[in-house]
Amino acid sequence: MPKIRRQPPRATQPAATPAPTAVQAFQGSEVTISRTPRPAPPVGTLPVADVGSQPLEGPVLKTRGERVAALEVIQAEVKPCIQCKELATTRTQTVFGVGNPLAQLCFVGEAPGADEDERGEPFVGRAGQLLTKIIEACQLKREDVFILNVLKCRPPGNRPPLPDEVANCRPFLDRQLAVIRPQYICCLGTTAAQTLLQTDRTIGQLRGKFHDYRGIPVMCTYHPAYLLRNPGAKRDVWEDMKKLMAKLGVNL
Numbered sequence: 001m002p003k004i005r006r007q008p009p010r011a012t013q014p015a016a017t018p019a020p021t022a023v024q025a026f027q028g029s030e031v032t033i034s035r036t037p038r039p040a041p042p043v044g045t046l047p048v049a050d051v052g053s054q055p056l057e058g059p060v061l062k063t064r065g066e067r068v069a070a071l072e073v074i075q076a077e078v079k080p081c082i083q084c085k086e087l088a089t090t091r092t093q094t095v096f097g098v099g100n101p102l103a104q105l106c107f108v109g110e111a112p113g114a115d116e117d118e119r120g121e122p123f124v125g126r127a128g129q130l131l132t133k134i135i136e137a138c139q140l141k142r143e144d145v146f147i148l149n150v151l152k153c154r155p156p157g158n159r160p161p162l163p164d165e166v167a168n169c170r171p172f173l174d175r176q177l178a179v180i181r182p183q184y185i186c187c188l189g190t191t192a193a194q195t196l197l198q199t200d201r202t203i204g205q206l207r208g209k210f211h212d213y214r215g216i217p218v219m220c221t222y223h224p225a226y227l228l229r230n231p232g233a234k235r236d237v238w239e240d241m242k243k244l245m246a247k248l249g250v251n252l
């Protein structure tokens with residue numbers, strides 16, 4: 001009887017690692033950053049102002065071309081603006097905002113950082129890359145939304161904006177939002193939330209619920225820069241984004 005030669009066992013192929021989903025890419029993204037932590041904001045005492053009762057300024061612009069033209073008018077005023085003396089002399093350039101003028105969703109952040117000041121576009125540094133991951137985890141693209149900041153100029157050393165700087169720049173923000181008229185706004189961090197809603201409540205008190213800015217529902221959540229320092233807060237941001245996207249008809 002012929003001997004049956006046993007083949008040596010084949011080395012099993014390691015299972016291919018599946019590509020991370022957009023949600024995993026956001027939740028598991030790298031989290032180190034060397035930024036000086038800011039002092040905690042004071043505990044809020046003012047209620048959220050009734051900004052919902054004030055109408056958006058100006059006419060409703062329906063076409064992309066009308067909105068692009070109207071935004072260009074505002075941008076032409078922002079570019080040479082020197083209302084904040086220190087910022088006007090230390091900035092490389094103003095950072096107006098970027099995205100789809102017909103966007104259903106606007107993200108509002110605080111102010112440009114070093115990368116944004118250099119490139120003239122908001123949220124392009126490490127925090128911006130994390131925001132892009134959040135947007136993609138929401139099944140959107142950056143080009144689908146509009147991204148802007150409360151301040152159009154970088155505060156030196158990335159210090160928090162001063163109250164008079166916020167007051168100087170606020171009309172530009174109101175005018176941008178009046179042109180875009182998004183269905184929803186997402187405020188990223190304390191400065192954006194407190195400025196838009198005219199309150200001194202903390203982001204921890206404001207997040208997770210819808211507020212009202214001139215008839216537009218506003219969700220507040222943590223700033224991506226905060227997530228880079230505190231990755232545990234990504235879970236809260238994801239819960240906030242799920243609530244927001246459910247309103248836009250996307251179940252995450």
Ligand code: SF4
Binds near residue numbers: 083084085087151165
């Ligand atoms: S932050 Fe705004 S108001 Fe101040 S100088 Fe820049 S564009 Fe003008």
